[in-house]
Amino acid sequence: MTEAPRYLALIPAAGVGARMAAAGPKQYLPLAGRPMLRHTLQAFLDSEAIHHIYVVVSASDGYIDDVVADCGQRVTVLRRGGATRMESIRNGLRAIDAAAGDRVLVHDAARPGLTPGLIDKLIAEAGLDPAGGLLALRVVDTVKSTRAGKVETTPRDGLWLAQTPQMFPYELLLRALESAPDPEAITDDASAVEMLGLSPRLVEGHPRNLKVTLPVDIGIAEMYLKQDSQ
Numbered sequence: 001m002t003e004a005p006r007y008l009a010l011i012p013a014a015g016v017g018a019r020m021a022a023a024g025p026k027q028y029l030p031l032a033g034r035p036m037l038r039h040t041l042q043a044f045l046d047s048e049a050i051h052h053i054y055v056v057v058s059a060s061d062g063y064i065d066d067v068v069a070d071c072g073q074r075v076t077v078l079r080r081g082g083a084t085r086m087e088s089i090r091n092g093l094r095a096i097d098a099a100a101g102d103r104v105l106v107h108d109a110a111r112p113g114l115t116p117g118l119i120d121k122l123i124a125e126a127g128l129d130p131a132g133g134l135l136a137l138r139v140v141d142t143v144k145s146t147r148a149g150k151v152e153t154t155p156r157d158g159l160w161l162a163q164t165p166q167m168f169p170y171e172l173l174l175r176a177l178e179s180a181p182d183p184e185a186i187t188d189d190a191s192a193v194e195m196l197g198l199s200p201r202l203v204e205g206h207p208r209n210l211k212v213t214l215p216v217d218i219g220i221a222e223m224y225l226k227q228d229s230q
């Protein structure tokens with residue numbers, strides 16, 4: 001009988017938040033009374049499917065110890081952040097205690113609206129898929145392109161916006177990131193896996209799982225997080 005895989009979370013949290021332009025890294029901004037990253041961690045702590053949680057931060061990070069102080073033994077901090085998201089993830093994958101069949105769920109620290117329900121849905125629908133899977137949203141607006149030097153409309157049918165978590169067998173993700181022709185140009189983990197000719201499964205996500213990127217996103221994320229505490 002084949003054993004069920006272990007599910008490990010890997011949270012890249014070594015960015016500087018240039019587009020947020022706050023006084024410090026955006027993953028530590030207070031949202032509904034807690035640092036953003038603490039909300040993100042809570043979704044994984046509340047999912048019984050998650051065996052262990054790894055957080056990748058920069059070597060000089062001065063905030064993380066306070067944030068994980070009450071998280072217990074299921075959280076490990078890796079001070080191995082790189083210059084790009086992909087580099088931070090690659091460094092993290094090389095450092096975690098993972099076996100061949102384990103699945104790794106990579107999730108942005110900057111998506112604090114994730115819920116245990118969304119994690120469990122991703123695992124239920126794609127947990128055993130050999131090509132992995134990710135949460136994503138169907139495009140609901142009309143899409144314009146200016147790439148050809150003029151305005152063109154691209155049919156939205158079949159277009160999705162990638163969210164995280166993005167989940168893959170450990171060995172596959174590491175191989176994909178180590179063999180990608182230009183890993184620094186890749187903006188999500190699934191792209192690296194697609195370059196190996198595989199087709200990760202798309203699982204319908206939720207708007208509350210937005211990536212907090214610009215100052216305007218703070219209020220939206222807080223609205224969802226405050227709803228949870230009512």
Ligand SMILES: Nc1ccn([C@@H]2O[C@H](COP(=O)(O)OP(=O)(O)OP(=O)(O)O)[C@@H](O)[C@H]2O)c(=O)n1
Binds near residue numbers: 017
């Ligand atoms: N060198 C980097 C860059 C990003 N990230 C992480 O990757 C996630 C998604 O990246 P993004 O939202 O782009 O965050 P930043 O890189 O911090 O933002 P910006 O691009 O505006 O600087 C974030 O949780 C961020 O902390 C990381 O671990 N290491």
Ligand SMILES: C[C@](O)(CO)[C@H](O)COP(=O)(O)O
Binds near residue numbers: 085164
């Ligand atoms: C991985 C990601 O969250 C998918 O939407 C996103 O691409 C990462 O953020 P970035 O701003 O593109 O680095």
